[in-house]
Amino acid sequence: MNLAIFFDPLPEDPVGAAPVPTTLGAYATRFIDTFPDWRAADLALIGLDEWRGSAAGAPQGHSANRVRERFYQLQKGTGPVRLVDLGNLRPGLTLEDTYLRLREIVAALLENQTIPLLLGGSQDLDYGQFLAYETLERPVSHVTIDARVDMAEHDGARPEDTHLRRILMHEPNFLFCFSQIGHQQYLVPPGVLATLEKLHFETLRLGEVHADVRQAEPLIRQADMLSFDLSALRWPDFPGYTPPSPYGLTGEEASQLCWYAGHNDQLSSFGLYGYRPDQDEHGLAAFAAATMLWYFIEGFYHRLGETDFQSRRFMRYAIGLPGTPAKLVFYKARRTEKWWLEVESLADSSVKRIVPCSYQDYLHASQGDLPNRWILTQALLG
Structure with missing residues (x-):
């Protein structure tokens, strides 16, 4: 598949003409003039600028480009880092068209065993991420990290408030299990949590994560895909969403969860959604999102392939x-x-x-x- 037809190149190289040799910018192949060879990569970064599913509308500035400026300045970790940056996805004529484009792109990357790193846009884009797994013809597991549980039914609800319901109700049903991490109970209608319990899905409240972040590790370890709404972080650690909240995950907890995701042998796609650069005056949230990506990649290159349960391991x-x-x-x-x-x-x-x-x-x-x-x-x- 010629993925290049779906992408715009980066408007300028975020690392400049001569990246520092020890930084990620020196190791990633970016779509500036020539589309990178994604088939030879372990990981593929995809910038998203689709906000039609959000009630707040599109922010000023491109969220993925802002994060890239920080991300490529970070030092390379311990792994070889075979990373390509495919540029920014061209939104479809409609929001549904964008979902379908994501489905095709993510499905092609999954088939090649290249992990897509989806960055930017509103969290309803994880519906397109999810649709790609229909091509695998096997049950899959999904984890969402979010301050809310996006299963709204009321009139006027935006796609970013209903996308989880759409995933759970999708036909044909290829979802085996689902886990919700980091929700704040006072933001979630009680009937929603009761529904998840009836469906035999697991939830882990924000307070439980604060008490011991390691409780989230087994839930993340069973996931094929993970969708992270960055509004799950508290505003002092991540001033890059609206409306602001004084409560949420700390930056350290968020980075730990991303490391768990990267280290999961089973996980094959990862999405960071919801960063709004117009709320991030000093670039603090962009740096936090970049660091979360770094921890995912570091976790990925520490994978051990622990799947043969009959072995001496x-x-x-x-x-x-x-x-x-x-x-x-x-x-x-x-x-x-x-x-x-x-x-x-x-x-x-x-x-x-x-x-x-x-x-x-x-x-x-x-x-x-x-x-x-x-x-x-x-x-x-x-």
Whole structure:
């Protein structure tokens, strides 16, 4: 596929004529004059300037270009960094056209095993990100990090307030599981959380992330795609969205979540949405978004390929239970000490799924209690 027809080149090189040799700008191939060879890349940065789904409209200034100015000044991490910058996506004639363009682009990158890094625009663009997975013809898992749960039904609701509902109701249904991280309960109608609970989806409130950010790691580790609304950060750490909020994730927590996402062997697309440069007088939010991208890339180049649970890289623990099931099987990675849980469908013993879990899940099982993650996964297996 000729992806170049969908993109505009960068208006100018954000790193200047001679990037510092140790910075990311010296390693990334950017679309200035010639479209980069994305087939040889591990990661592909895509700038988005589509705001028709937002009630606030388009900001002054291009959000992705502003972040690029900071991003390419950051020092290269420990990995080889095979990164291309495809430039800025040309919006479609309609918002729906933009979704479909994203679907085609992300699907082509997924087929090539190149991870798209989607930067800018309103969060409803993750609907196009999600549609690309329909081509995989297998169930996928989705994680959203957001201060709200965007499942509005009222008249006049904008796409950025309804996109999650659209994803959950999409037909054909190829969504296996969904997790919501970082929401603030006073911003979410109670019926919305009840709906997610009925669907056997997991949620992790902002307060729970503050208490221990590591609780989010197993949820992110099971995701194929992640959508991050940058308004989930508190305004003092990220003054780049509207309306401002004094509450939210800290910059350190947001960067840690991005590292978890990058380190997830399964995750194949990543979106940072909602940055508005006209709210960012001193470039603080642009620097924060650039740093979050840096942590994702650093996590990616620390991936270990921990998927062969029968290898010597894993320890296997079987725990007997007094009821049904009679036994639970856990796996622990020797190197990273991450835990997984094997869930066998009670309706069909031939259907099994190994899902990420925590050490606390193992402790609960050792005390005779079924972990909540087993119960939720069992319900999803049907």
